Amino acid sequence: MSSVLDLARPELRRLRPYTAGAWEPECIRLNANESPWRLPADKSERGLNIYPPPRPFALRSALARHYGVDEEELLVTRGSSEAIDVLIRGFCRAGVDGILICPPTFDMYRLYAGIQGAEVLAAPLAERDGFELDVDRAVAAAGQHTKIVFLCSPNNPTGGSFPKASIDAVCDAFAGRALVVIDEAYYEFAGTDDHLRHLKGCEHVVLLRTLSKCVALAGARCGALLASPEVIEFLDGVLPPYTFPTPSIELVLAALAQDSLRVSGERIALIKRERERLATALFDLPGVVKVYPSDANFLLVRARDAEAIAESARQANILVRLFPSEPALANCVRITVGRPRDNDRLLRAVAGVESIDEP
Ligand SMILES: Cc1ncc(COP(=O)(O)O)c(C=O)c1O
Structure with a gap:
């Protein structure tokens, strides 16, 4: 057999x-x-x-x-x-x-x-x-x-x-x-x-x-x-x-241990809520084309200029991930969902990234 x-x-x-x-x-x-x-x-x-x-x-x-x-x-x-x-x-x-x-x-x-x-x-x-x-x-x-x-x-x-x-x-x-x-x-x-x-x-x-x-x-x-x-x-x-x-x-x-798993469970629930909040706020930004649906603790975002988003985040001491060697992800940026205050800071940092189509 x-x-x-x-x-x-x-x-x-x-x-x-x-x-x-x-x-x-x-x-x-x-x-x-x-x-x-x-x-x-x-x-x-x-x-x-x-x-x-x-x-x-x-x-x-x-x-x-x-x-x-x-x-x-x-x-x-x-x-x-x-x-x-x-x-x-x-x-x-x-x-x-x-x-x-x-x-x-x-x-x-x-x-x-x-x-x-x-x-x-x-x-x-x-x-x-x-x-x-x-x-x-x-x-x-x-x-x-x-x-x-x-x-x-x-x-x-x-x-x-x-x-x-x-x-x-x-x-x-x-x-x-x-x-x-x-x-x-x-x-x-x-x-x-x-x-x-x-x-x-x-x-x-x-x-x-x-x-x-x-x-x-x-x-x-x-x-x-x-x-x-x-x-x-x-x-x-x-x-x-x-x-x-x-x-x-x-x-x-x-x-x-049960106590520790309970804390992890609460944090997972918070990350999921923050994921939705971050997705909505990112989608409203002029430089963002699309926020892909996510079941994970990160979001994939297609932008008009992903490098500009990464650079603005970097100016605020925040690291996000680009995929220069993956053609299907040209102009995409992956953003891990952080603590609420980290996510706020990221949103403030990238809010100024304009659509490159705009004058
Ligand atoms: C899909 C996937 N699999 C596996 C891993 C590896 O994780 P680790 O080796 O930390 O368990 C990662 C890490 O980012 C991942 O994204």
Whole structure:
């Protein structure tokens, strides 16, 4: 019977897993060449003089509970960036296999594919009201050696979510042919459903989540890859051991406590309200052509002169993002939704940017 792992790099499936040294907290550790003393500045619970566990097991349990999946369906990664990397390394043979992306989208898919020597095919989003996923174009663009299709929903940098029916159609079309990775880095800011339902019964579907946006831990570098136990077990063997740092484990566990999640939930609600306020106010500015609908914590704005907007923001010590190497985003600027006072300051800064059509 065929398995989703038939898509994986065969040499990695044969790789002998690393055997970690024993970890028994009651024993004196003379087996790992560590220092026996903590630094005075070390306030961590576990102690930074000793290695973290080979995999952050406690964190995996907590994240699995948080996302409502089984532990066997979750791999903890250093940010979802590392999940993208490990997927491409695990499934694409250099110089042979490749990925399919739907640009304009998150640029790291292209970058990690390039690092691995994997081909990057593209099925551009169709620009109508927003940027839309064209299912037929995506299916037609894939090649014989396409191993991973990346869908980012809500999509960075365009902001919109793809309709459930389009995502379902892509998942159906690639069953048995390629992994479909749905990157849900921003789903907590969307009012739409997540795609967890795909995990049951669709072994080729993978979801990516991150703690970088919704719980304010971009600096702790924690992401989660959700997939079938088979895929997780395989990728677990590709990811090096001991890479998830102790301070990050402890911080993320604290972020998943009920009180902390309540604060994060209130902040997400505020960001969503500010997103709507900012979108309306930006749309009223003379230099703005369009504000794309957003389900994320940022807005994509098409302007008559995006550089002038970025420059005016810079004069007020505010950084926004331009996309000079993405032709579909010429004259677009991506603005992260900030605190109310930051958003006010941005609005004041760019209010004076006139339409370049005006005298
Ligand atoms: C769509 C998308 N996926 C993944 C990431 C990576 O996030 P991290 O590595 O911080 O989890 C980002 C970061 O901006 C993103 O926009």
